Amino acid sequence: MIKFGTGGWRAIIGDDFIRSNIQVLAKAMCDKMRNENVQETGMVIGYDRRFLSKEAMQWAAQVFAAEGIKTRLINYSVPTPVVMFYVMRHRMKYGMMITASHNPALYNGIKIFTEAGRDAEEEQTCQIEEYCKDIDPCEVEVMDYDRAVEEGLIEEIYPLNEYLDNIIDTINMEMIRSKRMRIALDPLYGVSGASLRTILLTARCEVDTMHENHDTLFGGHLPAPNEETLRPLQNYVTAKHFDMGVATDGDGDRLGVIDDTGQFLHPNEILLMLYYYLLKYKGWHGPAVRNIATTHMLDRLADFFGEECYEVPVGFKYISAMMQEKDAVIGGESSGGLTVRGHIHGKDGVYAASLLVEMVAVTGKKLSELLREVKELSGAAEMVEYAFRFSTEKKADIEETLMKDKLLPGFDFPVEKVSYMDGCKVYFQNGGWVIARFSGTEPLLRIFSEMPSREMAVQNVRRLEEFLKL
Numbered sequence: 527m528i529k530f531g532t533g534g535w536r537a538i539i540g541d542d543f544i545r546s547n548i549q550v551l552a553k554a555m556c557d558k559m560r561n562e563n564v565q566e567t568g569m570v571i572g573y574d575r576r577f578l579s580k581e582a583m584q585w586a587a588q589v590f591a592a593e594g595i596k597t598r599l600i601n602y603s604v605p606t607p608v609v610m611f612y613v614m615r616h617r618m619k620y621g622m623m624i625t626a627s628h629n630p631a632l633y634n635g636i637k638i639f640t641e642a643g644r645d646a647e648e649e650q651t652c653q654i655e656e657y658c659k660d661i662d663p664c665e666v667e668v669m670d671y672d673r674a675v676e677e678g679l680i681e682e683i684y685p686l687n688e689y690l691d692n693i694i695d696t697i698n699m700e701m702i703r704s705k706r707m708r709i710a711l712d713p714l715y716g717v718s719g720a721s722l723r724t725i726l727l728t729a730r731c732e733v734d735t736m737h738e739n740h741d742t743l744f745g746g747h748l749p750a751p752n753e754e755t756l757r758p759l760q761n762y763v764t765a766k767h768f769d770m771g772v773a774t775d776g777d778g779d780r781l782g783v784i785d786d787t788g789q790f791l792h793p794n795e796i797l798l799m800l801y802y803y804l805l806k807y808k809g810w811h812g813p814a815v816r817n818i819a820t821t822h823m824l825d826r827l828a829d830f831f832g833e834e835c836y837e838v839p840v841g842f843k844y845i846s847a848m849m850q851e852k853d854a855v856i857g858g859e860s861s862g863g864l865t866v867r868g869h870i871h872g873k874d875g876v877y878a879a880s881l882l883v884e885m886v887a888v889t890g891k892k893l894s895e896l897l898r899e900v901k902e903l904s905g906a907a908e909m910v911e912y913a914f915r916f917s918t919e920k921k922a923d924i925e926e927t928l929m930k931d932k933l934l935p936g937f938d939f940p941v942e943k944v945s946y947m948d949g950c951k952v953y954f955q956n957g958g959w960v961i962a963r964f965s966g967t968e969p970l971l972r973i974f975s976e977m978p979s980r981e982m983a984v985q986n987v988r989r990l991e992e993f994l995k996l
């Protein structure tokens with residue numbers, strides 16, 4: 527069965543991520559495009575470095591070819607934002623990326639992009655699921671790959687340059703060039719190495735890259751830039767005194783950073799600093815958008831500048847939609863994804879990293895200094911994140927208790943309000959909060975809490991953990 531989650535369809539390779547399902551999904555896209563009479567706009571597909579990604583792209587393209595829909599295949603593994611950029615720049619109606627993003631190596635998946643290169647919204651993915659249900663896998667027709675290429679139904683393309691040039695044109699490369707910065711890169715065996723290195727070398731940075739070889743097992747780690755996975759980068763930055771360490775997730779749309787003192791910067795802090803930079807140093811005006819499980823320091827920073835901060839459910843599609851509606855300056859998530867007004871609608875780790883480097887060059891301040899500066903305005907807060915596994919029965923039980931019966935444990939802090947927009951979020955009167963929600967990308971219950979101190983945040987999580995018997 528094909529079921530979309532927070533960021534596309536993801537499934538275990540050999541279980542649901544199999545050729546027949548991939549081709550059913552491709553056929554569903556053909557049916558949808560034909561019904562919308564947009565088949566002439568064609569399809570563009572990219573792929574990451576996961577096991578079967580390239581093959582999956584070709585299997586899907588063979589279906590589009592059999593249906594007479596022209597497909598452009600990005601014939602080299604690229605970051606997901608490249609596909610989003612391509613859909614936007616070439617005014618396509620749809621695009622696809624074969625990736626399971628930050629999930630464990632066991633997974634692969636497909637992200638769908640709609641007009642202007644946005645993550646497909648829930649309404650669209652529900653429709654695709656419906657189309658899939660009506661398709662018999664045995665009846666999906668495919669065209670021979672080489673014949674499709676000969677007939678022009680498949681065109682192999684390499685659009686990395688136009689994507690990179692777009693970033694190079696918008697970033698203050700001259701300023702970076704004048705600072706001769708030293709940067710360590712860790713693409714976590716994913717797809718961003720070539721892109722980041724090209725941009726940084728163009729700006730004459732000194733660049734050292736680790737974990738760049740193609741390893742579909744991601745070195746045995748999760749291809750998500752977090753405090754644990756960035757330990758090697760942290761050690762490298764500290765030992766060799768780099769100005770910063772930059773990492774991205776498996777498909778290059780999330781960013782992770784180690785600062786000049788060797789500290790891991792939480793994505794909340796990166797988001798905060800970039801918003802601050804755009805408002806204070808670049809003189810931009812406008813609100814910020816964050817998901818429900820992202821720091822409220824952003825709200826306080828927005829407030830300081832007389833701006834708003836909007837809250838949306840987890841999923842970048844919600845961030846993009848709200849950014850567009852409010853003409854926001856920045857939108858981001860505590861999971862490490864962000865974008866900025868004027869750039870693509872989706873999250874982009876390559877662009878975000880370039881902007882961060884620009885920020886250090888333009889302000890002439892180290893990351894650690896800038897973080898101190900911004901926290902004087904936003905106030906400090908500590909966020910903790912936990913993930914719990916559960917059985918099917920347990921899931922129903924948690925849903926019933928938290929979301930249906932709306933029961934809560936007693937917390938030690940006065941509650942201001944409770945929201946059920948995405949999972950269950952409790953807002954405390956002291957500005958802190960705790961949220962429990964089911965991940966839409968992995969079989970996990972995520973509990974996050976942000977409070978004035980780490981101890982208080984951990985205490986909130988423990989309360990929920992005991993209450994739900996996790």
Ligand SMILES: O=P(O)(O)OC[C@H]1O[C@H](O)[C@H](O)[C@@H](O)[C@@H]1O
Nearest residue numbers: 532533841842859861965966967
């Ligand atoms: O917490 P989850 O539902 O697993 O989602 C975590 C993240 O997954 C994907 O990367 C989505 O694109 C993000 O928008 C989301 O924040």
